[in-house]
Amino acid sequence: MDKNFKIVICGGGSTYTAGIVKNLLDARRLKIRELWLYDIDAPRQDAVARLVAQVIRENAPGLPLKVSTDPQEAFAGADFIMAQMRVGGLPMRVQDEQIALKHGCVGQETCGAGGMAYGMRTIAPMVQLVDYCEAYAAADYWIVNYSNPAAIVAKAVYALRPRARILNICDMPVEIEARMAEILDCELQDLEVDYFGLNHYGWFTKVRRRGEDVTEQLKAHVRQYGYVTQKSYQDLLVQDPDWRHTFENAKTIANLFPDYLPNTYWQYYLLGDSVVQYTDIHNTRGQQVINGREKRVFAAAEKLKNGEAVDMSQFYVGVHGLFIVEVMCSLAFDERSRQLVIVRNNGAVENLPDDAMVEIPAYITSRGPEPIRVGPIPRFYKGLIEQQDACEGLLVEAAIEHSYAKALQAFTMNRTIPSATVAKAILDDMIEANKDYWPPLQR
Ligand code: NAD
Ligand code: G6P
Ligand code: MN
Numbered sequence: 001m002d003k004n005f006k007i008v009i010c011g012g013g014s015t016y017t018a019g020i021v022k023n024l025l026d027a028r029r030l031k032i033r034e035l036w037l038y039d040i041d042a043p044r045q046d047a048v049a050r051l052v053a054q055v056i057r058e059n060a061p062g063l064p065l066k067v068s069t070d071p072q073e074a075f076a077g078a079d080f081i082m083a084q085m086r087v088g089g090l091p092m093r094v095q096d097e098q099i100a101l102k103h104g105c106v107g108q109e110t111c112g113a114g115g116m117a118y119g120m121r122t123i124a125p126m127v128q129l130v131d132y133c134e135a136y137a138a139a140d141y142w143i144v145n146y147s148n149p150a151a152i153v154a155k156a157v158y159a160l161r162p163r164a165r166i167l168n169i170c171d172m173p174v175e176i177e178a179r180m181a182e183i184l185d186c187e188l189q190d191l192e193v194d195y196f197g198l199n200h201y202g203w204f205t206k207v208r209r210r211g212e213d214v215t216e217q218l219k220a221h222v223r224q225y226g227y228v229t230q231k232s233y234q235d236l237l238v239q240d241p242d243w244r245h246t247f248e249n250a251k252t253i254a255n256l257f258p259d260y261l262p263n264t265y266w267q268y269y270l271l272g273d274s275v276v277q278y279t280d281i282h283n284t285r286g287q288q289v290i291n292g293r294e295k296r297v298f299a300a301a302e303k304l305k306n307g308e309a310v311d312m313s314q315f316y317v318g319v320h321g322l323f324i325v326e327v328m329c330s331l332a333f334d335e336r337s338r339q340l341v342i343v344r345n346n347g348a349v350e351n352l353p354d355d356a357m358v359e360i361p362a363y364i365t366s367r368g369p370e371p372i373r374v375g376p377i378p379r380f381y382k383g384l385i386e387q388q389d390a391c392e393g394l395l396v397e398a399a400i401e402h403s404y405a406k407a408l409q410a411f412t413m414n415r416t417i418p419s420a421t422v423a424k425a426i427l428d429d430m431i432e433a434n435k436d437y438w439p440p441l442q443r
Contacts, residue, residue, distance in 0.1 A: 004033035005332065006138075008078045010129055011085035011147065012037025012067065013044035015293045016317055018051035020082065023321030025059040030329055036066045038074035041089075045069070047301035054304055055312055075136040080328055083129060083145040083166075087121040088437055090294060094286035099429045101281045105416050108275075109285065110149040110200055111268035112416030116395050117430045119152030120407075121437040123160075123399045126153050130164040141165055142331050144324060151199035154342045154357040156396045167369060168342040169327055170199050170359065171320040172263060178319045179227035179247060180218055184209055188319070192338065195361060196349055196374045196381075199342050201269070201388055202359050203260035203381065215261070219254060222261055226251035242285060245278065259378070269384075269415045330364035339364050343371050350376040356389045387413060404441040 007024065009017055017037065024030065037052065039045035049067045056063050068074040075081065086093070096114035097107035106112040126147060133141050143166040147153055154168040173195060174188075181188045186209050194206040207215050226248035228236065236244035246264050253262040253270055267275055279285075300310045323339070330337040338361055345356040348371045352358065362369035377385075391413035398406035411423035431441060 003079075003332075004031045005079040006034045006036065006077055007032055007080045007082065008036040008038050008074055010038050010074075010081055010083045012039040012052075013041050013048045014084045014086065015048075015289070015297045016084060016320065017048050018055050018297070018312065018315040019317030020084075020321045020324065021052050021055050022059065022312075022316050023325045025055065025063075027325045027329055030325070030332065032060075032063060034064045034066060036068060036074050036078070038068055038071065040069060042069050047298055050301045050304045051297065051310075051312070051315060054310065055315075058312060071132045072136055075132045078133070078137040078141055080332070081129070081133055081137065081141060081143045082324065082328070083126070083143055083147045085122070085125060085129075085147045087118070087125050087147075088434075090286055090290050092121065092434075092437070093118070094284055094290070095433050096430075097279075097284040097286050098281055099433060100416075100426060101276065101279060101284070103422055103426050103429075104276060105418070105422065105426065106268045106272045106275055107279060107281070107284060108268050108416075110151075111265060112272075112414055113411065113426045113430065115149045115152070115200075116391075116410060116414065117434055117438075119149045119156070119392075119395055120399055120430075120439070121434060122147060122149065122153055123156040123396070124439065126157055127160050130157060130161045130166060134161075134164070142167060142328075144169065144328055144331070146170060146324060149199075150342060151201070151357060152392050152395060154199065155392050156399065158344060158355075158357065159396055159400065165368070167327065167331065167364075168199070168357070169324065169339070170342065171323050172200060172265065173202070173204070173340045173359070174323045175319050176204075176227055176264060179232070180207060182229050182232055183218060183221050183227070184214055186210075193340070193361070194374075195340050195359065196377060197263065197359050198357065198385055198388055198392070199359050200263065200265035201385065202263045204263075205260050207261070219258065219261060222250055222254040223258070224251065226254075227264065242288060249275075257380075260381075269388075272416050327364055331366060331368075334366035336363040336365055336370075338362070338372075339369075341369050343369050346371070348372070349374045351382055352377070352385060353389065355393075356385070357392075384415075387415065398441065399439050402439055402442050404443045407441055 096117045100113040101107035108114045145168045150170050192208045228247050249267040253266050342359050345358045362371040394406045394410035411427045412420045417423045
């Protein structure tokens, strides 16, 4: 417990960094020796570092903050690396979204064509991050990765660097659990869930409140209202109408497939047509983030530079940061906390391939996650997951083998794309738009 950790945030210039640092500082049991920000974009990171410095002044004055674009000094001796890179930045996210939408398909950050394009951009930089950590970090380093698209990143890094000390995670299930707690009028910590699937592609099979099975009660609510309450409906409408729409959409899926409670991301795969109709190609989610969260972050950095006061609480990231820090602490202190994480299946879901990267509950120990056995799953869910796992597997092989044929198979295999000809048209546009980022694909 007395160890002092060197923590590095990779993607230091992220819009989430200041908020995550608040969560790190709130975890009093985590003693930090040095906090480092690492990014490839120095001016962006320097601006965000001003917000981070302010969070430190307000919460842990005296903590050393170092900012670098040099991987050797940043990762030297690091104990924990929190990875949150967005390769290509938000402008490339918008491009992904718009190219897919132009072809009438779901245009989304991590799902469908957009997710595959983002995946092809992110594989090489994530592998490079692993190599930096192997070369410079402490021997028992852990990378806690939540860079998206987490499903593809997890599969690719496992294929290329199977021994890497990396744990891939996503906050969506726990964000949904926070909504469940609101519906059930309890605290998030009161809930324990069973869950299976791939990242952004899973189902809650059981929800317990302090040990009591409340799954059916919750299903009844979600079938009527989605993951919103009367109160949160109003709050969300003001704060973020897009997320309100997403949380509400779970209602349609919960009615169609009442066996389990859906992850919100199913809307892109199961309600693609209505999502396309809802989305404005001139105001995609990426554009909303550029005009909202990103603007607010950099306007605040400018204010701090000019000595003006900023209310830092607007940048706190709540459950997102809380979850990441809980996972880190469990790795650091062998706490064995039960978390949903992305791991190699290895039989946990009995009738899925061993090499699928599944999102399931696991006890997080200092030696890594100990997954909890799920058992067999019904044919409908198995079929959906096998198709997506094949799609993501083909995409990773396309990146590794530089294979156009496999990329086309991956795009064709994705549920959000209606035909092989549309798949080819989108893929060709994506290749052109991503020529500075993707590995070359041989035809
Ligand atoms: P952002 O664009 O504001 O920040 C990302 C930062 O990464 C930028 O400063 C960029 O310069 C940097 N970067 C890009 N390539 C890099 C590389 N090779 N090495 C180091 N840094 C690099 O993005 P954001 O909206 O703050 O999101 C950050 C990341 O977190 C994204 O990948 C996003 O999808 C992810 N995210 C994941 C979850 C989850 O649940 N898994 C939740 C929220 C956000
Ligand atoms: C959730 C998901 C993340 C995703 C994010 C997008 O948190 O789990 O994987 O990156 O939503 O949020 P945004 O506000 O950027 O659209
Ligand atoms: Mn996620």
